[in-house]
Structures are given as structure tokens and as C-alpha cells.
Amino acid sequence: MKKLLALLFVAVLALAGCVQKKSDVEGGGNADTSTGEKPTIEILGTAAGENDLNILRDQLTKNGFEVVLNIQPDYGSFSAQKDAGNYDVALSSWTTVTGNPDYAVRGLFKTGGDYSVVSDSNLDALIDKASTLTGDEAKDAYAELEQLLVFDQAYIAPLYISKKAQGIYSAEVNPETVLLPKSRAQVWEAISFNDESLNASETLVLHQAIASLTSLDPIKGNDGSINTLNTNMYVRLVNLTDDDQVVSDGSLSYNHVIAEGNSEYYFILRDDINFAKVENGAAVDTGELVSAEDVVFSLNRAKDESSVPDHRTYSIHENIDTVEVVTDLAELENAKVAGTEETVLDALSKELPQAVTEVVESEDQVDNAAGKYQVVKITTPNPFPQVLNYLAHQSGGIVSEKQVTSINTFDVASYDPNTDVAYGDQATVTEGSSYNNHLYASGPYILVQKNDYEATFVKNPAYRIGTEYEPKITNISVRFIDDNDSALSALRNGEIHVLQTVPETKLDIVKSDTNLALNEAESNAVTYLQFNTKGREVSNSADLRKAVLYSINQEEFITYYQGYKRPAVSTVTPLVDTGLKLEANRDKVTEFLNAYNEGK
Amino acid sequence: MKVISNLKLLLKITQEYGNAHFTLSFSAIFSLLFLLYSYNFNTQAVRPIVLVFFVVYLLTTLYVWLISKSIKRDLANHGNIHIRTRILGYPLILTVLVGNIFASSFGFSLVTKNKTPEYTFATYAFLTQLFIIGVSGFNLFKPYVIDSFLLVMGAFVLLAIIFAVMIILVSKYVTQASAPKWMLPIGLILLLPVLTGNLFSLLLGYGLIKKARQKDASSIEKWQKMWSKILRNSMAVFGMFFIIFMFSLSVISPWTFxxxxxxxxxxxxxxxxxxxxxxxxxxxxxxxxxxxxxxxxxxxxxxxxxxxxxxxxxxxxxxxxxxxxxxxxxxxxxxxxxxxxxxxxxxxxxxxxxxxxxxxxxxxxxxxxxxxxxxxxxxxxxxxxxxxxxxxxxxxxxxxxxxxxxxxxxxxxxxxxxxxxxxxxxxxxxxxxxxxxxxxxxxxxxxxxxxxxxxxxxxxxxxxxxxxxxxxxxxxxxxxxxxxxxxxxxxxxxxxxx
Missing domain, CATH: 1.10.3720.10 (MetI-like)
Incomplete structure (x- = not known):
């Protein structure tokens, strides 16, 4: 018995010797070598960003910060907290819907910008300078801008670039016809059922989270509720491809040209698109051509802040100086294309149905088959090639001059939303007593009516009939489902046919479902931390900001999202790869923290 | 003492027989669950460890079934449970090693005729301690353990041994109405493990002190009556076990996790x-x-x-x-x-x-x-x-x-x-x-x-x-x-x- 006990004792001791203790593993070498008390960082975010906040909390804590999380349930209360300045860093995200780098910095970081809390004259100068350049020059300028914005001053700390993941109910819808552009909204006219004979009879069901539509007047809104709808209801002068190239395919123009000097732009218009309107629940061809006059009218009101009440997009178009119809063919013959010796006329004349014989002023004279075209010229006060991206944006949609002026008869200054009905008011298309659909659509589809459950669209009977851009499917319903998980369930049982955003955590489910196809693409959505620029420790100390910046390990974010994110440097990264890179560096954190503590 | 001759009534009031059925059904359910889990339907492969668990639980189920038959026969023939049948309970105690709390507690209740509340408390204090050791023991598979781990685990093993000894002592010396005087200091000592959250130990200690002091017979009787009523209800006992186990685990977790x-x-x-x-x-x-x-x-x-x-x-x-x-x-x-x-x-x-x-x-x-x-x-x-x-x-x-x-x-x-x-x-x-x-x-x-x-x-x-x-x-x-x-x-x- 005694022997047994002794043996047991020895065995226990031996086992105990094998066990690694925590203090053995860490070796007493705690990384926190900075002197002074731990700086406290308050991170503001929404409940939807809880995962990012947790990763941040973990990284900052491990780098010697005291972290306070301020998690708000929704975007509204998040904005309220942000406006009140109750944060050190705010978890923010930005999607560049126009696909050009200027849009990714101007509103966000320029002094006085729509969403800007930054005020730095050096930064302003860099933003302005970069906007005038193209190619490698632009790349260098944006690199300089990122260096200042992120590495020198650390106004923001980048986290990652998201990817797009689209779920398609491939049991019915042909997944190859469902495009997933980087910036542009969903392309409805291309979508087709597997069985093409169903295109005329079956309804395609799409999805949108927000049921309350800001306005169906393209210039009166720029948000998730109407971007996709207006993009498909109004044709624009140019179009964006899946990878953000500005092209004339799928737009109102045959060709477009940047003239020498980068501040004059020419567009030659097609004559196979008419406005459609809704009569008795069906779309009818109004017989009115989408003409150069409508283009001039639409773009002039787009850049004029006082053209409509609640103008939400004039800042996008503030770079347009004049919009006019070209009536002199000689002007086109004399002007040269930027960077080449080719004339504008030659550039515009490529692959036309008939060579240009005459440029006409009035829409009545247009006859492409006879060589009579309308050409629109746009000028910018400064060289600004990125204006084309803005023209491809939803807010550059062409509306009917005749229809809009006949509806918007009120005086803009004394507009009263209770009595005056503006063009595109969602009440006029909502089913019920206020229903009075006055929309004139120049795009492939027109909205018939909506309710809280869905919005129904029909194809424009006079949109590029007989070409590859003619809408394939006749009836489209956009189902409003607020909760993304419910929307995914709806997709899985075929209740909706396309889900634009599948969350990272559910990608495996979509992949493993034989009824579904997953479409993945790059996106322009960047998630970053915005530092508070007023009244906080981080506002005054660039060292403290940089200590936070170098605490961020983007690789860990990417691992957490199972590779469905990409490293970012700033909101420009998805558009211009400047070659810069942010890497976590604990030594720099310590260095900057020490500098911060000494500077106190 | 009145001899109950009606077998049906006798079966109904015999706690062991009810417990046997309770244990039988739970062991059967668990063996079924293990059987289901032993086969991985995705990879079409067998999980050998789970299969072993299934076999052990299945054998336990059959064994308990035999015991229940044997109890029934004893009751029919003698009107009480024979000592040979009671001895069959000892192997059941070992099932605690595979986590079968139902079978092992049934084993404990079967082996003794003298079922005071203190005996039940001692067995559950022991079982709780074993479960705590088992659950905390999983930390050994981690890359490292917390510094206090070995010390605390050693203390837990010691505690478990003390409780095991208490089970034997209590079953020998404590009766429905009294406990020997020398149990008083032991009772006081047993109040201490409450610091690890093991409330069964507290109840055991309190019961022993009460019975050893012999001051207030009516309060002892009240205590005895109340607890025997609660402890007759198997579900209530297991509920109490799980609560105390969870409580104890959460109390000791900073030292072992x-x-x-x-x-x-x-x-x-x-x-x-x-x-x-x-x-x-x-x-x-x-x-x-x-x-x-x-x-x-x-x-x-x-x-x-x-x-x-x-x-x-x-x-x-x-x-x-x-x-x-x-x-x-x-x-x-x-x-x-x-x-x-x-x-x-x-x-x-x-x-x-x-x-x-x-x-x-x-x-x-x-x-x-x-x-x-x-x-x-x-x-x-x-x-x-x-x-x-x-x-x-x-x-x-x-x-x-x-x-x-x-x-x-x-x-x-x-x-x-x-x-x-x-x-x-x-x-x-x-x-x-x-x-x-x-x-x-x-x-x-x-x-x-x-x-x-x-x-x-x-x-x-x-x-x-x-x-x-x-x-x-x-x-x-x-x-x-x-x-x-x-x-x-x-x-x-x-x-x-x-």
C-alpha cells in the first residue's frame, strides 16, 4: 500500500512537471513597455459592426490601450453620437458608387465636405491637385495624399476593403446574365431566366432592404433606397462597366470623347430610346425621343442647387460648367482628342449605323439612319476627366424636359411638401388614393407602383428594341425585405431570385446549395476608423493617432472574414493602387505612445 | 412494523426500485444518443471513442435492468432488498468515470440501507467534486494552464478523497436522528469547502453539526423530514446537483481556467x-x-x-x-x-x-x-x-x-x-x-x-x-x-x- 502511494506520488509529480504554466509560456515578457498610464480609446460603432469592434478591441488592448466600446443599435443613434463628438474613433465605411478616386476623398476629407470632419489645407490642396490628373500622375498624387492622410497625420486608420457576394437562384435565373459590377447598380436589362421563353410571362423578383423611396427624381436622392431603381429607370450619357471603366455601351451615347485639355467632353446620342410612361398599369411608348434637349435640361438641373427642393446631388455635378448641343460640324472636325492627333469627329464616328452627315439642334430633325445626329458638349471649369464617372452616376439620369417641367410647376423657394407634388414623389406611385403615376422613364424599366411589400416594374417598350441591350424580362418585382437573414431565406426557397449582398458568414450555405449560384466580385466599400478631430486626446496628438494606426492588424480582419476582405490604405485604395501598405508594428506603437506620453 | 404485502404498493414506495427505472431510462436515452453520434453521416466514418461510450452506456443500461429485476424479485420474496442485490450497486459507482451521473448516484443509493440526507449530501459532494476535477482537467490539453492550476487541482483531489471517506463514515455512524459527538469538528471543517462553491458540503456539514450537537430534536426531525422529501424526488436532486455543479464551476473557474x-x-x-x-x-x-x-x-x-x-x-x-x-x-x-x-x-x-x-x-x-x-x-x-x-x-x-x-x-x-x-x-x-x-x-x-x-x-x-x-x-x-x-x-x- 505504501509503495503504491509512493508510486502515485511520483507519478503525480512527473505529470505536474510536464504541464506548462502560463507564466512559463509568457516568460514574464509582457509587451507593454510604455511608461505612464494606458491611454483610453473610445470606439463608436453600430451593432452591425460588432465583429469589427471586437477585433479592434482585442488588438488595441493587446497593444496597451484601454478600450471603451460605444455600440449603438442603429445608424441613426450612431450618427447622433458621432455628431455629439462622443468618440475617439468611429467605425465608418464608405462605398465609392461613382468608381472614381475623387469622389472617394472629396466629400470625406476636404475641409467643409459633406461628410468631412477633417480640416487640413495641405490635404485640400492634394485633393484638388489629384483630381485634375490621369494615369500615373494621378497615381503619384493619390499616393502623396494617402501618405499625408494615413501615415503622416493619421486622420483615418484603414481596416479593409469588402468584397461583393451576390446570391442567385440559379434553378430559375441564368446566373451568367446576372452581372455584378464593382460600382454600378444592378443591371436589370441583362437578366434572363434559364428558360428564355419565360422572360415574357414570368416575373423576376429582386430584393432591396429599404422600402421607403427617397425620390424617383434621380437628382433628389443618392442612397440605397433608390440607387438601383433610378439607375434602371433613367439612361445616362455614359455607363460604367463591371470593373469601373467609363464606356458608352448600355448608355444614351454611341461614343464619347475627351477633347484636348481635359475640360471639354463630347457625346454623340442615339435615337432608339423613347420615354415610356405608365397607363392603366402597363408601360406605353410616349413616342418622345430621349434627346439632346432632355440631356441639357437634365444636367443643368443636376448641377443647380435651386432647381428642385431637397436637391441631394448637386455637389456631385458642381464640376460641370456648361452643357450645350453642338450645331456646328466644323467644331468637331477641328477639335482634337486628348493625347492624340485624332479629331473628335473621327472618334465620335466609330461604329455608327450611318456616317455623320449633319449635327442637328432639334430632336425633330434627328434621323441617325440618314446621318443626322445630336451631339452634346460638356465643359468643366478646370481639367477634370473624372466628371465622366459622375455622369455615369444615377444622379446623371436623363429625365423628360416636357414632363418634369409640367409637374414641377411650384416655386422652389416656397415649396410646401404638403400641397406641392414634385416629380418623382414616392406618394404618386404608392398604391392607394394618392396614386397618380407621372413618371417618364428613359431607362430600360419603369416603375408601375409600389407598396410596403414590393415595387413592380415593367420593361420600357421603346428602349433599344432589337439590340442586345433590350430588356430581356418583361416584369420585375423588387421585394422589400429589411433583414438580410430573412432575405437569404427568401432566396433559398426561390421567393426572390437575386440577393445583392450575402453576408460572409453565410457564403458556405449559398455555395453548398445546389439551387443557388454565388457571384463574387471586388467592391469599392472600404471600412476604416475616423478619428475625432475635435476636443479629444486623439484630436490633438498625431502620435496617439499613429499609435492606434499601427496597432491595427489588417491580416487578422482578413482571417476573421475568411479571406473575403482585402487590405486597404484609404478609401482610394480600391480605385487607385498607390502601392502603399499599412502593416501592424508593435515597436512603432510603443514608440508613438512614448512620444505621446512625453508630449503631455 | 407493519409488513406491506401488496407487491405493487411495495414497488411503488421502494425508492431504489423507482431510481432503478429512472436510471434505466436515462442510461438508455444516452446510449441511444451516443449510438447516433458515433456515426459521422457527412464523412461516412465511425467515431471510435463515441462508440466505446455507447457500449459502456449500453452495458450499464442492461446491468441496471438486471438490478431492477433483482430488486423486484427480492421484494416479492422477502419484502425488502437483499444484501446481495445491494452489493451489485458497487460496480455502478464506477460509471462516474464515463460521466454517467445517473447510474453512479443510483449505485450509491443502492449500496446502503441507511439513507440519511447526510449520506446523499456526501455522495453528491463527492460526485460534484469529481465532475469539477474532470471538467477542469480538460485544461491539461491546452498549450498551457493557469499558474494556480496544479495547486488547486491537488486540493480538489484531496477534497474528493475527504468526501469519499465521509460517505463511508456517514453511512456507518449517522442515523436518522443523531450523529456521534466526534462528528461535530468534522462538520465544522466540512463548512469550509463552500468556498469552492460545493454547497453539498455545506449541507453535509450543517446536517452533521445539527445531529452531533443533539440540542433540538424537533428541528432535527424537521430537517430530516424536509430533505428526505426533497431527496426522494430524483429530478429535484439532479436539478440541485446541476445547479450546484454549475455554481461551483463558476466559483472555481478563475483558479483553473x-x-x-x-x-x-x-x-x-x-x-x-x-x-x-x-x-x-x-x-x-x-x-x-x-x-x-x-x-x-x-x-x-x-x-x-x-x-x-x-x-x-x-x-x-x-x-x-x-x-x-x-x-x-x-x-x-x-x-x-x-x-x-x-x-x-x-x-x-x-x-x-x-x-x-x-x-x-x-x-x-x-x-x-x-x-x-x-x-x-x-x-x-x-x-x-x-x-x-x-x-x-x-x-x-x-x-x-x-x-x-x-x-x-x-x-x-x-x-x-x-x-x-x-x-x-x-x-x-x-x-x-x-x-x-x-x-x-x-x-x-x-x-x-x-x-x-x-x-x-x-x-x-x-x-x-x-x-x-x-x-x-x-x-x-x-x-x-x-x-x-x-x-x-x-x-x-x-x-x-x-
């Missing part, structure tokens, strides 16, 4: 399926689910306990006052409480959290406020009844002040329904805590709390279901345990069942 495994992200181990290193797998941040659930029990139990005890005290006091004074006092207080009663509890909690922010203290307050009226009503009804008894009249006649009468004479006699109600509602409080965390209104998301853990699990329900199943099971089991234990208490306190 590393909090870093539960809160620090580990991106090299994201969404791992259960292995020895991560017994319940890891979540999407690479945190060990096992450690998270163990630490999560702390908050769930703390909030559950305090959000029950606070309204019980406030509501109880208000109820006692209204019940005793009646008339205007009653009307004013009760109508005010009625207003509070009209507001749905969980909505009130959400409103309070939204207004004052989410943290543990606010969570407790939010959950407490809403349930004050129900406690007040329960207390008021009992007090109204008791304040008419003669002993209250006599106290009043002797010139005792109102507060003395209420808090010294009436309240102690009206506690029984309050205790039952509290036990039954504590489960609800645990659920409310988890619900609020699930909705993002509870504690901060990285802090392990069962609702928080479940929330992450819900996202991965289809791809990594274990993330939702384990915290869900824990919440379910804890709430069930409270309910079963509450039921047992109610039966014990209910005068109708006397």
Missing part, C-alpha cells in the same frame, strides 16, 4: 470543431467555447440570482407591510404595484437598459424592477393569512412592536412560498439575461455570457451548429434544473402532500 482563452481572439484557430484542446470547439474569433461557457455561467448565475433575490426582498417587504396593515396602506402600495405590474417585464427591462446603458448592474436592476409586484402579491397573501393566527395575537398582547411582529413572527413563517417562487423564477431570470444579451442589450459582446455565446452561434447555426447547441443546452439545463428543484421544494413545503 484561463480567462484569456475565453476573451482573447486567436485567429489561427477560428471555427474549429471540438477537439481535446477545444472540447466544445472555437467560435468565429478563435475563442475557446468551453472556457467561454464556463465563465459565462458566472454572469448568468450572478444576474439570475440577484435579479431574483432583490425583487424578493423588496417585494417581500412591501407585501408583508400591506398584508399586515391592510386597509389604506394596502390599497396605496398595491395599486402602485399594480401599475408596475401592467408594464410587461421584458419591455421595461429593455427600456431601462436603453436609457442607462448595458452593464451587469443595470441588467440586474432592469430585470429586478419588473418582478417586484409578483413577489409582493405572494407575500401579502401569506401574511394576511398568518397575521390572524393566535401566536401573532399573543405577541401583540405581550406588547411587541409592529416591526417585531412582522419581521420576527410573521415573515419567517411565510418564507416557504417565497422560496419556492424564487427558485421557480430564477430560471426565468437566467433566460431573460440571456435574451437581453442575445438582443445585444446585455453585457458587452466579448464578455462571455450564455446569451452572447448563443448569439454568435445563431449566425453559424447551419455551418457550425455546435456553437449554438452547447450554450443552448447549458441555458436549457440550468433553467430545467431550477424548475425541477423548485418543484421538489414546493412538494416538500406543501402541507397538502404531508
Amino acid at each position: 484561463d480567462y484569456d482563452f475565453a476573451t482573447q481572439n486567436n485567429y489561427s484557430a477560428i471555427l474549429q470543431t471540438p477537439t481535446l484542446e477545444y472540447p466544445l470547439g472555437t467560435d468565429d474569433f478563435g475563442r475557446d467555447l468551453f472556457s467561454r461557457i464556463v465563465f459565462g455561467a458566472q454572469i448568468s448565475l450572478i444576474v439570475g440570482f440577484f435579479s431574483t433575490i432583490i425583487p424578493a426582498i423588496i417585494g417581500g417587504t412591501l407585501g408583508a407591510i400591506t398584508g399586515y396593515y391592510g386597509k389604506k396602506t394596502d390599497n396605496i402600495i398595491m395599486r402602485l404595484l399594480d401599475i408596475l405590474y401592467a408594464i410587461p417585464g421584458i419591455l421595461l427591462a429593455i427600456a431601462i437598459i436603453a436609457a442607462f446603458g448595458a452593464n451587469t448592474v443595470n441588467l440586474i436592476i432592469a430585470l429586478s424592477v419588473g418582478s417586484i409586484p409578483t413577489y409582493a402579491r405572494t407575500m401579502r397573501a401569506t401574511v394576511m393569512q398568518i397575521s390572524n393566527y393566535e401566536f401573532v395575537e399573543s405577541a401583540r398582547a405581550l406588547g411587541a412592536s409592529d416591526s417585531t411582529i412582522i419581521f420576527k413572527h410573521i415573515v419567517p413563517n411565510s418564507l416557504a412560498p417565497m422560496i419556492v417562487k424564487a427558485t421557480l423564477t430564477i430560471g426565468g431570470a437566467v433566460i431573460s439575461t440571456s435574451s437581453l444579451s442575445f438582443l445585444g442589450l446585455g453585457v458587452e459582446p466579448h464578455i462571455p455570457e450564455w446569451g452572447n455565446i448563443l448569439k454568435i452561434g445563431s449566425t453559424y447555426l447551419e455551418t457550425h451548429s455546435y456553437l449554438a447547441i452547447f450554450p443552448g443546452l447549458c441555458i436549457m439545463l440550468l433553467v430545467l434544473s431550477f424548475n425541477f428543484f423548485g418543484d421538489g421544494l414546493r412538494d416538500a413545503f406543501d402541507p397538502k402532500t404531508n
Whole structure:
């Protein structure tokens, strides 16, 4: 018995010797070598960003910060907290819907910008300078801008670039016809059922989270509720491809040209698109051509802040100086294309149905088959090639001059939303007593009516009939489902046919479902931390900001999202790869923290 | 002693026979579950370890079935259980090694004829300690253990040995009515392990002290009667076991578990399926689910306990006052409480959290406020009844002040329904805590709390279901345990069942 006990004792001791203790593993070498008390960082975010906040909390804590999380349930209360300045860093995200780098910095970081809390004259100068350049020059300028914005001053700390993941109910819808552009909204006219004979009879069901539509007047809104709808209801002068190239395919123009000097732009218009309107629940061809006059009218009101009440997009178009119809063919013959010796006329004349014989002023004279075209010229006060991206944006949609002026008869200054009905008011298309659909659509589809459950669209009977851009499917319903998980369930049982955003955590489910196809693409959505620029420790100390910046390990974010994110440097990264890179560096954190503590 | 000749009645009142059936069904259910889990339908492969468990549980089931036959035969032939049958219980005790708490506790109850409450407490204190050692032992598979781990585990093994010795001593020397005098210091020592949360040890110690001092025979009898009634109810006992086990685990977890495994992200181990290193797998941040659930029990139990005890005290006091004074006092207080009663509890909690922010203290307050009226009503009804008894009249006649009468004479006699109600509602409080965390209104998301853990699990329900199943099971089991234990208490306190 005694022997047994002794043996047991020895065995226990031996086992105990094998066990690694925590203090053995860490070796007493705690990384926190900075002197002074731990700086406290308050991170503001929404409940939807809880995962990012947790990763941040973990990284900052491990780098010697005291972290306070301020998690708000929704975007509204998040904005309220942000406006009140109750944060050190705010978890923010930005999607560049126009696909050009200027849009990714101007509103966000320029002094006085729509969403800007930054005020730095050096930064302003860099933003302005970069906007005038193209190619490698632009790349260098944006690199300089990122260096200042992120590495020198650390106004923001980048986290990652998201990817797009689209779920398609491939049991019915042909997944190859469902495009997933980087910036542009969903392309409805291309979508087709597997069985093409169903295109005329079956309804395609799409999805949108927000049921309350800001306005169906393209210039009166720029948000998730109407971007996709207006993009498909109004044709624009140019179009964006899946990878953000500005092209004339799928737009109102045959060709477009940047003239020498980068501040004059020419567009030659097609004559196979008419406005459609809704009569008795069906779309009818109004017989009115989408003409150069409508283009001039639409773009002039787009850049004029006082053209409509609640103008939400004039800042996008503030770079347009004049919009006019070209009536002199000689002007086109004399002007040269930027960077080449080719004339504008030659550039515009490529692959036309008939060579240009005459440029006409009035829409009545247009006859492409006879060589009579309308050409629109746009000028910018400064060289600004990125204006084309803005023209491809939803807010550059062409509306009917005749229809809009006949509806918007009120005086803009004394507009009263209770009595005056503006063009595109969602009440006029909502089913019920206020229903009075006055929309004139120049795009492939027109909205018939909506309710809280869905919005129904029909194809424009006079949109590029007989070409590859003619809408394939006749009836489209956009189902409003607020909760993304419910929307995914709806997709899985075929209740909706396309889900634009599948969350990272559910990608495996979509992949493993034989009824579904997953479409993945790059996106322009960047998630970053915005530092508070007023009244906080981080506002005054660039060292403290940089200590936070170098605490961020983007690789860990990417691992957490199972590779469905990409490293970012700033909101420009998805558009211009400047070659810069942010890497976590604990030594720099310590260095900057020490500098911060000494500077106190 | 009256000899009961009716076999059916005899079978019904023989505790061992009922326990045998109880054990039989649970072992059978578990062996079935193991059988199902032993085959991986996705990879078409057999899980050998699970298969071994299945075989062991199946054999146990068959063995218990044999015992139950044997008990039945004994009862038919002799009217009591033969010593040979009792000896069959010893091997069953060993099933604790495969975690079969049902079979091993049945084994303990079968081997002795002398079933005092203290014997049951000693066996469960022992079982609890073994389970604690087993669960904490999983930490050995981690890359490292916390510094105090070995010391504490050594102490636990020592404790388990002490409890094992106590089982033998108690079964030999403690009777229904008394214990030898030398048990008194042992009883006092046994009060100490309560620091590890092992409440069975406390009950054992208290019982031994009571019986060894031999001061108040009636109170010993009361103690004996109450506990034998509760302990007859197998579900209540297992409920109590699980509650105490969870409580003890949450008390000792800081000494044997590393909090870093539960809160620090580990991106090299994201969404791992259960292995020895991560017994319940890891979540999407690479945190060990096992450690998270163990630490999560702390908050769930703390909030559950305090959000029950606070309204019980406030509501109880208000109820006692209204019940005793009646008339205007009653009307004013009760109508005010009625207003509070009209507001749905969980909505009130959400409103309070939204207004004052989410943290543990606010969570407790939010959950407490809403349930004050129900406690007040329960207390008021009992007090109204008791304040008419003669002993209250006599106290009043002797010139005792109102507060003395209420808090010294009436309240102690009206506690029984309050205790039952509290036990039954504590489960609800645990659920409310988890619900609020699930909705993002509870504690901060990285802090392990069962609702928080479940929330992450819900996202991965289809791809990594274990993330939702384990915290869900824990919440379910804890709430069930409270309910079963509450039921047992109610039966014990209910005068109708006397």
C-alpha cells in the first residue's frame, strides 16, 4: 500500500512537471513597455459592426490601450453620437458608387465636405491637385495624399476593403446574365431566366432592404433606397462597366470623347430610346425621343442647387460648367482628342449605323439612319476627366424636359411638401388614393407602383428594341425585405431570385446549395476608423493617432472574414493602387505612445 | 412494523426500485444518443471513442435492468432488498468515470440501507467534486494552464478523497436522528469547502453539526423530514446537483481556467470543431467555447440570482407591510404595484437598459424592477393569512412592536412560498439575461455570457451548429434544473402532500 502511494506520488509529480504554466509560456515578457498610464480609446460603432469592434478591441488592448466600446443599435443613434463628438474613433465605411478616386476623398476629407470632419489645407490642396490628373500622375498624387492622410497625420486608420457576394437562384435565373459590377447598380436589362421563353410571362423578383423611396427624381436622392431603381429607370450619357471603366455601351451615347485639355467632353446620342410612361398599369411608348434637349435640361438641373427642393446631388455635378448641343460640324472636325492627333469627329464616328452627315439642334430633325445626329458638349471649369464617372452616376439620369417641367410647376423657394407634388414623389406611385403615376422613364424599366411589400416594374417598350441591350424580362418585382437573414431565406426557397449582398458568414450555405449560384466580385466599400478631430486626446496628438494606426492588424480582419476582405490604405485604395501598405508594428506603437506620453 | 404485502404498493414506495427505472431510462436515452453520434453521416466514418461510450452506456443500461429485476424479485420474496442485490450497486459507482451521473448516484443509493440526507449530501459532494476535477482537467490539453492550476487541482483531489471517506463514515455512524459527538469538528471543517462553491458540503456539514450537537430534536426531525422529501424526488436532486455543479464551476473557474482563452481572439484557430484542446470547439474569433461557457455561467448565475433575490426582498417587504396593515396602506402600495405590474417585464427591462446603458448592474436592476409586484402579491397573501393566527395575537398582547411582529413572527413563517417562487423564477431570470444579451442589450459582446455565446452561434447555426447547441443546452439545463428543484421544494413545503 505504501509503495503504491509512493508510486502515485511520483507519478503525480512527473505529470505536474510536464504541464506548462502560463507564466512559463509568457516568460514574464509582457509587451507593454510604455511608461505612464494606458491611454483610453473610445470606439463608436453600430451593432452591425460588432465583429469589427471586437477585433479592434482585442488588438488595441493587446497593444496597451484601454478600450471603451460605444455600440449603438442603429445608424441613426450612431450618427447622433458621432455628431455629439462622443468618440475617439468611429467605425465608418464608405462605398465609392461613382468608381472614381475623387469622389472617394472629396466629400470625406476636404475641409467643409459633406461628410468631412477633417480640416487640413495641405490635404485640400492634394485633393484638388489629384483630381485634375490621369494615369500615373494621378497615381503619384493619390499616393502623396494617402501618405499625408494615413501615415503622416493619421486622420483615418484603414481596416479593409469588402468584397461583393451576390446570391442567385440559379434553378430559375441564368446566373451568367446576372452581372455584378464593382460600382454600378444592378443591371436589370441583362437578366434572363434559364428558360428564355419565360422572360415574357414570368416575373423576376429582386430584393432591396429599404422600402421607403427617397425620390424617383434621380437628382433628389443618392442612397440605397433608390440607387438601383433610378439607375434602371433613367439612361445616362455614359455607363460604367463591371470593373469601373467609363464606356458608352448600355448608355444614351454611341461614343464619347475627351477633347484636348481635359475640360471639354463630347457625346454623340442615339435615337432608339423613347420615354415610356405608365397607363392603366402597363408601360406605353410616349413616342418622345430621349434627346439632346432632355440631356441639357437634365444636367443643368443636376448641377443647380435651386432647381428642385431637397436637391441631394448637386455637389456631385458642381464640376460641370456648361452643357450645350453642338450645331456646328466644323467644331468637331477641328477639335482634337486628348493625347492624340485624332479629331473628335473621327472618334465620335466609330461604329455608327450611318456616317455623320449633319449635327442637328432639334430632336425633330434627328434621323441617325440618314446621318443626322445630336451631339452634346460638356465643359468643366478646370481639367477634370473624372466628371465622366459622375455622369455615369444615377444622379446623371436623363429625365423628360416636357414632363418634369409640367409637374414641377411650384416655386422652389416656397415649396410646401404638403400641397406641392414634385416629380418623382414616392406618394404618386404608392398604391392607394394618392396614386397618380407621372413618371417618364428613359431607362430600360419603369416603375408601375409600389407598396410596403414590393415595387413592380415593367420593361420600357421603346428602349433599344432589337439590340442586345433590350430588356430581356418583361416584369420585375423588387421585394422589400429589411433583414438580410430573412432575405437569404427568401432566396433559398426561390421567393426572390437575386440577393445583392450575402453576408460572409453565410457564403458556405449559398455555395453548398445546389439551387443557388454565388457571384463574387471586388467592391469599392472600404471600412476604416475616423478619428475625432475635435476636443479629444486623439484630436490633438498625431502620435496617439499613429499609435492606434499601427496597432491595427489588417491580416487578422482578413482571417476573421475568411479571406473575403482585402487590405486597404484609404478609401482610394480600391480605385487607385498607390502601392502603399499599412502593416501592424508593435515597436512603432510603443514608440508613438512614448512620444505621446512625453508630449503631455 | 407493519409488513406491506401488496407487491405493487411495495414497488411503488421502494425508492431504489423507482431510481432503478429512472436510471434505466436515462442510461438508455444516452446510449441511444451516443449510438447516433458515433456515426459521422457527412464523412461516412465511425467515431471510435463515441462508440466505446455507447457500449459502456449500453452495458450499464442492461446491468441496471438486471438490478431492477433483482430488486423486484427480492421484494416479492422477502419484502425488502437483499444484501446481495445491494452489493451489485458497487460496480455502478464506477460509471462516474464515463460521466454517467445517473447510474453512479443510483449505485450509491443502492449500496446502503441507511439513507440519511447526510449520506446523499456526501455522495453528491463527492460526485460534484469529481465532475469539477474532470471538467477542469480538460485544461491539461491546452498549450498551457493557469499558474494556480496544479495547486488547486491537488486540493480538489484531496477534497474528493475527504468526501469519499465521509460517505463511508456517514453511512456507518449517522442515523436518522443523531450523529456521534466526534462528528461535530468534522462538520465544522466540512463548512469550509463552500468556498469552492460545493454547497453539498455545506449541507453535509450543517446536517452533521445539527445531529452531533443533539440540542433540538424537533428541528432535527424537521430537517430530516424536509430533505428526505426533497431527496426522494430524483429530478429535484439532479436539478440541485446541476445547479450546484454549475455554481461551483463558476466559483472555481478563475483558479483553473484561463480567462484569456475565453476573451482573447486567436485567429489561427477560428471555427474549429471540438477537439481535446477545444472540447466544445472555437467560435468565429478563435475563442475557446468551453472556457467561454464556463465563465459565462458566472454572469448568468450572478444576474439570475440577484435579479431574483432583490425583487424578493423588496417585494417581500412591501407585501408583508400591506398584508399586515391592510386597509389604506394596502390599497396605496398595491395599486402602485399594480401599475408596475401592467408594464410587461421584458419591455421595461429593455427600456431601462436603453436609457442607462448595458452593464451587469443595470441588467440586474432592469430585470429586478419588473418582478417586484409578483413577489409582493405572494407575500401579502401569506401574511394576511398568518397575521390572524393566535401566536401573532399573543405577541401583540405581550406588547411587541409592529416591526417585531412582522419581521420576527410573521415573515419567517411565510418564507416557504417565497422560496419556492424564487427558485421557480430564477430560471426565468437566467433566460431573460440571456435574451437581453442575445438582443445585444446585455453585457458587452466579448464578455462571455450564455446569451452572447448563443448569439454568435445563431449566425453559424447551419455551418457550425455546435456553437449554438452547447450554450443552448447549458441555458436549457440550468433553467430545467431550477424548475425541477423548485418543484421538489414546493412538494416538500406543501402541507397538502404531508
